[in-house]
Each structure stands twice: as structure tokens, then as C-alpha cells.
Amino acid sequence: MSIHDNILIKIREMKDSLTPVEKMVADYVLQNLEEIPHLSIKNLAQLTKTSDASVLRFCKTMGYSGYRSFIVSISASLGSMEEPKDSYTDIQPGDDLSVIISNTSRNNIKSIEDTLSVIDKNAVDRAVQVLRQSNRIVFFGIGASGLVGVDAEQKFSRINKMCHTYTDRHSQLTAATLLDKGDVAVFISNSGATSEILETLEIVKKTGATIIAITKYNKSELADKANIVLNISTPEVTIRSGAMGSRIAMLTVIDILFAGVASAEYKNVKKYLTKTHNIIASKNR
Amino acid sequence: MSIHDNILIKIREMKDSLTPVEKMVADYVLQNLEEIPHLSIKNLAQLTKTSDASVLRFCKTMGYSGYRSFIVSISASLGSMEEPKDSYTDIQPGDDLSVIISNTSRNNIKSIEDTLSVIDKNAVDRAVQVLRQSNRIVFFGIGASGLVGVDAEQKFSRINKMCHTYTDRHSQLTAATLLDKGDVAVFISNSGATSEILETLEIVKKTGATIIAITKYNKSELADKANIVLNISTPEVTIRSGAMGSRIAMLTVIDILFAGVASAEYKNVKKYLTKTHNIIASKNR
């Protein structure tokens, strides 16, 4: 039994196959995880209104060799439970460079981690289906989000998907008008409230194209009107530091979509990827 | 004493103020961390060729109330030690979507973490100085790296730095010719061997502008010829999945440079950031 198995999960899983008294112990343990390691078996028996023999039986049933190794395992699980994640840390004036380096990196990492935890797997699934079946894909994004769109275009082009990115109001409006039922419009906007994006959104709505939104986890007009919403989590420290985290999260969502499509259509996609990779490699000799 | 204090560190710190016998125990514990939680105090006394009383004294000296709570703390520390980080994982055809989601995210996270560990703080320091003192900054990158350059341009523009990005061979060559002593050229290239980039590099070399390279940790012509090299670490699974990780690492390096410059010049920079933020916000009402 590995040290990294979380005991909480294990207890919950086993709970159904426990005897009534064992279940009482299980419940108490789950409710009072933190204090368990400091209790003696007798203490725990009293607290659960059972007997020490029953507590020990519980430990054995859970697969431990005795009370001691049960305690050890609980402690390890407690230790591995993520410590209260430090929140995003804005860069302060005059910060030491090594602090800047580590904070910046950590913020970016956290942005990915948090996105992973808010993203709706089901929505990703639908998005991948829609992208696969689409005639063509257009990406809409302004500013930093526009860059994410360009990145997406580069990726999806490599597997021979018809796609294009529009990064300014004018071309977005034009492109939006020309969309059709079988098309997919991917809107990329952290706030979900960028005025240009909303303008374009209105027009796309009328065309019947499927709308995918990549936007922060929050109510927004964009999120409301999209057919599929892919949420990202982003640091709230963007004001001074210039929207650093959100691109990273957005790019990760793009990566996921791309990987989802590429993996599902691997047979076809493989030859494209090899070809596009080779041409670039040969040019770089 | 928090559960999240790492005991290894604590023992090492205290080691000097321990008695000889206690030190023997400390050494054994450090050498055999994993097995300690399963030993009784008598076992440990035998293994360290001391007595149970001494082992207990050791625990007390370390600040624990007894052997039991010492064990609990060791277990917690063991639990919190990061499990062996899995390496980059390529996406396989037909992978389950949730696997794709988590692998993609993890690869991106790992790319940042690894970059953090290979990056040379000193080089970053010099890069920040150079960027601050420069008349203007130009970014050179092709393809995905070009996007990173554009991102950098967006950022540095916001703090009123003269800068521009060139993403194709033609405009790069043109811009390179016009560089001067006080200028900085930032080359962004994962391989460090992109032919267009090397062409441009030759020209920049002659102008006397300072050359910063953002490139993977490896020998390369670019790394050789640059004045300052900022290394990134990138997954080696790029062939099929389309250079996913490296952008993220590159963007993080850009973030670091930007934060470094912005933090050092905070007084001036603050008003720019506020202004640029406000104008965008007001437009989005």
C-alpha cells in the first residue's frame, strides 16, 4: 500500500462493506482527521463509543497491520494534503530577482492548475466533437487573447483543419458575417465582456454557427450566449502585471482541444503532423 | 509546530546542538527516513546502538511531546514529499479525454517547473539590466516563437518601452540591419538553429547590439553567439503534439523579464500600467 494513497478516499470507498461499529469509527475518523494521529486507540474507542478491539478491527479491515501503521498512514495523508495553496502573488516593486522569478513561475503554474480544476470535462468533450465535425473554425480574440487565437490557428492548421484567426474588430465583423451552420466560432476573452468580442458575438449568433467560449470562470455575456463554455481560472493580479496568467491558461485550453482532436483522429492526423514537422526540420538544416 | 514543516530540514538544522548519541539517532533517521515510522522506539534504539531513553530524549530535544508524535510528524513529512514527478507524457491516440486534459496540463506545468530549475538567475539579472538601459528592444522569432515575441512586445509596450517584434525572415533582416549599439535584440527560438534566425543573428552581430537568446537548454549556434542566454526546458514530445510546451516556458521567461524590469522601475512604470489598464477598461464598459 503506497504512502501516497489518500486514506480519505479509501475509507469512503470501503464504508459500505463495514460493520455498523466499524462505520462509526470510520465516520469519526473522517470527521476528525487532524486529531486522529494524537489519539491512543483507547481514546479513539471512547470517542467513538466503541471498544479498542473494535477500533483495531477497523484498522485491520482497512488493510493495515495494526493501529500504529494506520496512524502512520493517516499522518502521511494529512501531510500530502495540499497545504493551503498560496494565492497568486503580485510582483512588488523592488522585489528581489529570485523572488520575481519564482513568483512569476508559480503564478503561471497555478493558473494551469486552477484551470484544470474548474474546467468542465463534458464541455471539453462536446467542444472536441464540434471541432471535429466542423467545416471550418474561426478564432476571435483581441490583444493577448488574439495571440492565443493565432497560436490555435497555427496548431490546427498543422493537422489540416480549415481555420483562421481574426484579431481586430474590423476583420472579426467581416468574418463573422460570412459564417455558416457547419462552422465553429471560438471566442477567446478573459473577461467575456470585451466590447469588440460582444459585437462580433451578436453577428455570429445569427449565422447559426456553433459558439465556443474560452473565458474566465464567471458570469458574463459571452458565457451566457455561447453554446459551449470552457472556463479558465486566472489570477486576479492582472492590473499591474499585465494579464500574465490568463494567456497561459488559455493556451493550455487550446492545447487540450488540439490534443483532443488530434488524438481522436490520430490516423488521419498523423501524416499531416509528420509532414509539417519534416518540412520545417528540413529547412533548418 | 505545523504539519507542513519538513522534518528533514529541522533535524539538519538542529544537528549541531545535539549530544553525540542524539546525533547518532539523527543520522540514522535521516538515512532511513522511510522505515522510521514502522520502528518501535526499542527497535530504533537497537539500530542506532543507543538506548530507548536516548531515542526518546532525541524526540523531546527535537521539540516533540513524545516518540509517538515524532513518528506522526515524520510520516506527515514523508507524505508531503513530492512523489517522483512523472516525466512528460505524450498524448496517445485514443487516450481518454480526462487523460488528455490532465497530461496536457501537467506537461505545461512541468515545462515551467523545469525551466525554473535550468534558468540562470545571473543571466536573468543581466538581461533585466540590459533591457532597462536599452534604447529600444527588438524581438525575433519564427512561427510559435514569433507569437511569444508579439506577446513580449505587447507587454513591454505597456510600460512605454520602445520595442517591436519581427516574425518573418524579410522584416527580420531589414530590422536587424538598422540596429545600433544601445539596442537589444531578443532572439526567441526553441532549437536555436532555425535558419532564418541564424541569418538574422549574423547581421545583428555586426551592429554591436546586445543579443539575448531565449532557447532550449542545449548547445546551439544561437546560444554560442548570444551575449546572454536564457535557457528554457521543454518536453521532448513535440514532434507529434506540435511544440506545446515550449511556448509556455518561453512566455514564462518573458513574464519574468517583464516583471523584473517593471519591478525595478516601478515608480515610472506604475503610471503607464495604470493608464494602459484604464483605457482598456473604459472601452469595455
Add this chain to the structure above:
DNA sequence: ATTATAGTGAAATTTAATTTCAAAGCAAAA
């Protein structure tokens, strides 16, 4: 040389963990 003092382990004591066993509960069979 003598006296503190800190460090140590053996033995004694206390406490905790484990095992054993008999009683209680309960369901299926007679």
C-alpha cells in the same frame, strides 16, 4: 584532587496495543 555537570543506559513503571474469549444479536433451517 575534588566537585559540578551533562550525557547516558538499565531497570522500573506506566501506558498503549493486541489477543483471546464469551456473550449478544441475527438470520436461516428445522
Add this chain to the structure above:
DNA sequence: TTTTGCTTTGAAATTAAATTTCACTATAAT
């Protein structure tokens, strides 16, 4: 309904572990 066999349970007995006490040793200071 009663009997039988099985499971569950806690009290008591046993064993093991942790803690305390205390006397001995070595070393440094007087």
C-alpha cells in the same frame, strides 16, 4: 417457534511499547 450456526461486539488478559526514574560515567571547571 425453536434450534443452529454465524457474525459482531466489548471486557478482560496478555503482550508490547513508551516513558520515567535513577545510578553510573566521563568530562570540564574549580
